[in-house]
Amino acid sequence: MAPPLSAAADNPWALRSRQLSAISRMINLDREEADASGVGWHDPWKVLVYDSFCRDVISPLLKVGDLRKRGVTLHLLLDAEREQIADVPAVYFLRPTAANARRVAADVAGGLYESFHLNFTPSIPRPLLEALAAETLEAEVVSHVSRVVDQYLSFVSLEEDLFSLQLPRAYPALLSPKSTDSEVEAAVDEVASGLFSVLVTLGAVPVLRFSRRGPAQAVAEKLGARLHAQLRSHTSLFSGAAAASLQRPLLLLVDRSEDVGAMLQHGWSYSSLAHDLLGLRLNRVSLSEAVDGGGSRARSYDLHESDAFWTEHMGSAFHVVASDVDERLQQYRKAMDEISAGGAAPLEAEALGNATKALQSTIAQLPELQEKKRLLDMHTSLATEMLGQIKARSLDSFYALEETLLEGRALSADDRQTLSQLLDPTGGGAEAQGGTAEDRLRLLLLVALRRSLQPGTFPPGEAEQFESRLAAAGADLRPLQGLRRLLSLAEAAAPPTATPPPPPAANTFGGLMSLARRVGDTGVSALAAGLKTMLPSKRETPVTRAVGALMDNKGAAEEGAYGYIDPKIGDTDGAGAATGRGRGPYGAAIVFVVGPGNHLEHMTLRERSKQPSSAGPARRVVYGCTELLNAEAFLSLLSPLAAA
Template structure:
């Protein structure tokens, strides 16, 4: 289940010439901000150029000028503002031929509006084709997608009104439908009950039912019962500890500390060069096309250090071999042909050495290993003493104020805190308000725990376990004090820190649903929808599929994270065998770091009467 590859194929077809239009070999590409994010996760500029794109422009750019004899391919959202811009372009005759591609279906009202605006002065003649592409989602990796809907946990937890909630859920359902159109499969839908996930599951089911009964059925090739995927919709409230946890895998660390945006990250550096985004940062692309990133993004940070050394040794060996082989003309020619690939590998090694070096600096300055250990013990249901947690909250303890608040929030979520302990902690945390720390998240946590008491029966099976290494020695005890030259090891002595395979709460639920044994208490109350069966409601046990699933798509309403994604990939790998591979994709309304999720909890902790939540969301 490679969602990214399938979406990339959709975009290639969009940019490829129709059979009857050879003139489309070269074209202009015009996109809005929304669709720029979609394209940016799929293609580099050079790849678009190979597809015949000569010029790329933003639809919002009012300074675009007329370009003759080259067709324009638009890839935009079908909003009223964009329809007005397209109509204006056609009236001005900016492009002789226009191919309109919308990332989600154009409504009848906007289609009528477009027709009226362009027919009035004959501008409609420029529009050759109009397509609905069902591509309104961002593929960050082969099995990782996001709808890129900011502040989703806030909007779902405290909507302005019932109508606002329904509208927001409908946006999510439209995005989910786009993903499933791309997969070309009619799924079985399961959802946790009594929350926004259940509402989304019901509306997604109805959307499928209506679509399957229409003449223009997009799933005509995917209606077989063989290998139907399982779509699992979950609510973020099921587990608030993992999104706050100090992570340990490469990708999660990079995102938590430096923030990955559209598969790009800016790393602090004192170097200056052509690729520097400023005098103090350098930008790096992180995608599956990067062999090192593809192999190590889900690995523990110490394993990343070993990986850098392995790649560096391979590079040095190859470079040395090329020097030895240069004795004749044919050898010289072979060496010249090998140089581009060798230089590409060196740039990759340099990039990840720089990223790992910057990470190591932050980890040591913030005493990251201590936060990881304490939170790890909590998540594994082996809580540390209150004194150990309190010690880490002291002013002389390393770490940012946010690090300390995240630790206490996890402690409070997974451990019964007495009133006396709570007072002591808040007294310490209040001292950080002068440094800008917002403690409003504590108010949200208090209300959340009160609500959880009424729904404790739904949490029986989600005892907090982690995918990390078991306790014991500090994560970075064996890490060397500094990063040496390229020919030396980046980090030292990390072999005994390989993590145990443990499942997070999300993964434990997914595992039970994928195995589909039907007797597990954890999933007995999960709703079950089958769009291929008659009826608008959930399906009873007698009509359900009883065989295990081998393909799954897990979607978290209210924000996901790289930690859960990687934990699901680890489970899929364990569950697979040569005869029956298991594939699981993961998606969410947005992909968050611990700091970003903390900000949303802080927003929700403020009183709604003050307008803080609405101001933060709008």
């Protein structure tokens, strides 16, 4: 079940609720839904037609049952073969491309539906609109088009504070030296257009701060110019609750090259482990499960706001999730035992009335208990699969070294020995056999990243020996060459600004497998008992450090490293001077990574926003990126850069 649309009223920065409200109005033909008393608009039956991008926009927000409640009898892809249903209206939700416009014109001319409600996101260009109008006029079917609406919904919101622009081709186009000027400009425009949709949905005109490394500056300048032009011509797009708040938010655009390590490190939270280990995409994971008679089948699970356990634990460390799954399973069994015991004893005649009431109450509780059991079974399956991978791949050893490398701490003799063992897939001992080829490659890339940031960390020739070992074992080292290319491109764009060393961090997975081996392979509850003292990392990342400094707005070292644009006055100050700017702290920020992001970085920012600051307890941070990628996909993205 989707969350109530009124949820957005309580939090002006609840992006998911606001996008859901906008999509619901679109599906309801721009009419208000009926309230609980039945007063208001009642949905007619209708057909929903979308392209693959808009399907991905809707799927995390509305499931099949939610669409049915809104009167959608069929939901179909535009390019699929569709039969004529001449007595129902159709709601189209599409990207404004020439191919989509031609297909819409053909549908209208063919009388596929009773009427056509056309919604384009972000907005349909005038030449394309005129071409669509000309084709329908020529076929004499223009009266069948009830409305054409510009929607600004070109992003996927997965949580109230998490979104993706779902643009897999944008960042490679921005990075590759082989990209033409027109390809780079188109990619910048796509990213800026997606961010414009986010701001329209929130009803906010932020102050822009942007990294002067990589393509973040080009996106910021494009977005700032568009916001400025929009505010001069038409301000009604920005009239939401966020626009009515006393203070404008900060929009911070950072380039992925500022913190590549976040894409390579193993996660610690439930959501980041689901993303990294289970391939979480659009709030859905698939597991391979054994079936009777041998073989296996894939089973999909949805993880969204209606799942109270997921909402509560997506940012929790694994040991907390394992412990709470076991505790709630015990609570469920206790509740079922009480229900069973209630009908075991024979009843006296005078107790019959009370027994009937108790039976009615029991019957009413059963559906809720069954749903709780279904969710608990799902999370037990997910936690068990995660535990199996953590144990088989020795991720505790990998994570401990990753933290050491990213913190900048000196490597001890034991660290160097463990590093050598983990990077040698042919070495002896169980420790050396832990990890997959991908795990070892990720660790090698973090070694290369540490060397680029702190030359002299490793003795001459030591890091090269690590590369040789993996190459001899058949590892594909193109991602390593791609990483070096990415860092060189960022260095050429602007030399990195010196930043203070991050504080030491707590270790999440350190010793996890030794604990697991002590308690034995007896299930999630046994593991939970041994992990109660494990804590997630508190290490500051380059992005969280910049967010904190710029939201505090106290003229920290980061002030000069980030450009400034105020779209309301068209003010651009790449040098970061403070003349004419407010000095109050920001209570809300939108942090956008120009490039891929992941759930680990999202959770890190969420935890950082909870810490006390000069902005007070109401500080809110929304995180977004061009696309959400786990480490496996990020390595695939780096590979083509090796040949650039």
